[in-house]
Amino acid sequence: MNKFLSYILTGTLLFTGTQSFAQLIGSNVDEETLALVDTNTIKLRNKLYPKKSQGDLNIYGFEERDVPIYADSVMAYRLSLLESEIPLPFNEYVKPYVNLYTIRKRNLSSKILAWSKYYFPMFEEALDRANMPLELKYLAVIESALNPMATSPVGAAGMWQFMAPTGRMYGLKTTAIYDERRDVQKSTEAAIKYLRNSYRIYGDWLLVIASYNCGPGNVNKAIRKAGGVKNFWAIQKYLPGETRGYVPAFIAAAYMMNYASEHNIYPAENMDIEFHTDTVHVDASYNLGLLASNLDMSLEELLDYNPALRRSVIPFGIEKVTLTLPYNKAVKFASINDTSFKQSSNEQLMAMNRQIAIEKKQQLASNNKKKTTNSRTITVKRGDSLGKIANKYNVSETDLKRWNKLKGNRINVGQKLVIKG
Numbered sequence: 001m002n003k004f005l006s007y008i009l010t011g012t013l014l015f016t017g018t019q020s021f022a023q024l025i026g027s028n029v030d031e032e033t034l035a036l037v038d039t040n041t042i043k044l045r046n047k048l049y050p051k052k053s054q055g056d057l058n059i060y061g062f063e064e065r066d067v068p069i070y071a072d073s074v075m076a077y078r079l080s081l082l083e084s085e086i087p088l089p090f091n092e093y094v095k096p097y098v099n100l101y102t103i104r105k106r107n108l109s110s111k112i113l114a115w116s117k118y119y120f121p122m123f124e125e126a127l128d129r130a131n132m133p134l135e136l137k138y139l140a141v142i143e144s145a146l147n148p149m150a151t152s153p154v155g156a157a158g159m160w161q162f163m164a165p166t167g168r169m170y171g172l173k174t175t176a177i178y179d180e181r182r183d184v185q186k187s188t189e190a191a192i193k194y195l196r197n198s199y200r201i202y203g204d205w206l207l208v209i210a211s212y213n214c215g216p217g218n219v220n221k222a223i224r225k226a227g228g229v230k231n232f233w234a235i236q237k238y239l240p241g242e243t244r245g246y247v248p249a250f251i252a253a254a255y256m257m258n259y260a261s262e263h264n265i266y267p268a269e270n271m272d273i274e275f276h277t278d279t280v281h282v283d284a285s286y287n288l289g290l291l292a293s294n295l296d297m298s299l300e301e302l303l304d305y306n307p308a309l310r311r312s313v314i315p316f317g318i319e320k321v322t323l324t325l326p327y328n329k330a331v332k333f334a335s336i337n338d339t340s341f342k343q344s345s346n347e348q349l350m351a352m353n354r355q356i357a358i359e360k361k362q363q364l365a366s367n368n369k370k371k372t373t374n375s376r377t378i379t380v381k382r383g384d385s386l387g388k389i390a391n392k393y394n395v396s397e398t399d400l401k402r403w404n405k406l407k408g409n410r411i412n413v414g415q416k417l418v419i420k421g
Helices: 002-016 019-025 032-048 072-081 093-105 105-128 134-144 164-168 182-203 205-214 216-225 232-238 242-261 288-295 299-304 327-335 345-373 385-391 397-404
Strands: 277-282 321-326 375-379 418-419
Touching: 002 375, 072 093, 072 242, 093 105, 105 134, 105 164, 105 182, 105 242, 134 182, 134 205, 134 242, 164 397, 182 216, 205 216, 205 232, 205 242, 216 232, 242 288, 277 327, 288 299, 321 327, 321 418, 397 418
Parallel strands: none
Antiparallel strands: 277 321, 375 418
8 A cells, every 4th residue: 555655646746746745745654655655756757857977978979178160050950950939040149159158168058957957847847837938948047057046246136037126026025034036936937927928018039038138128119220120130239238149148058958969068967966856835933954954954955955045044924935855855854743943943033133133233334434434625715604515515504513613603715624424
């Protein structure tokens, strides 16, 4: 009976995608059943996502340092073979980005290939569920190189690089403790909503991809300048500089991800990540440090799987948070009846909030100090008065008197006055 149960649970875990392991089996399951579920699920997942070494993938017999170069016609032909709902032409705009991925940034491409084994099945499931082109997964390659911790100079964050206001529009919470822009599952769903809304406007996937980079306002302006033509290549020269290369970079990413072996590029083998994962649900009563200890993990390892947690605590005000765990750790979580990992979470969060308040107070004091220490000295000219000087430098007469230890309103030509702020 246990073996039969394990196979049923294995199938449910892999193909429903709606319940976590802990929800399915609860906490009161004997160890024999847990071992069977664990073993059979890992076996099946290994068949679905087999691991291949660089030697297995090197079907062309390249030497380690070989960097193959191909004619434009060859790369154009390869792109034409890809079955894609999104047009993927090869042209003079795409070629430099293909060279970027396959020649100049080969190490980065190798890491992206490794991470894609972990993230792409998740993206494909979500895109397929929304009836969207699976090729849209390559957007995350050019947005963040598949790094959920990526942050742009202007503050866009996460795998899909949402700004905080845009993220909130699509249901992503951003606080000092919890940032759902870094939650891979939730940010993927938000990106799909954004892309679907854009497609309703343009009906053209390349324009949708362009608008993801620069916003619909810039795309609409470029369409008007091009005479109303809704075609990326026709409006390209009217788009912002970064966006002109954004769509070609997307096409190049699609090429690299499909033809990496032809360029002697293979997934990095030193990526310390467990591809077989599951989810569990926790609330603010859980202490993540104690939970990690109970699961024989370090806190840093736990946070690596859950980048949305910015300060190592589960935030109050959110009923449940979904934690991603390596599959064997999710199995162990389901079997734990000990609540010791829930202790001290309130104290930990209160201490964290106190620290945040202290940091804000210190920053405010630092800003005020800078403001008051910035000063200048002026010389009173003929016709000047305290009121006139105060208005000119946007300060009060009272402050002018205090800064210069004046007892009255009288000032003299040639007198030096200090103005702060």
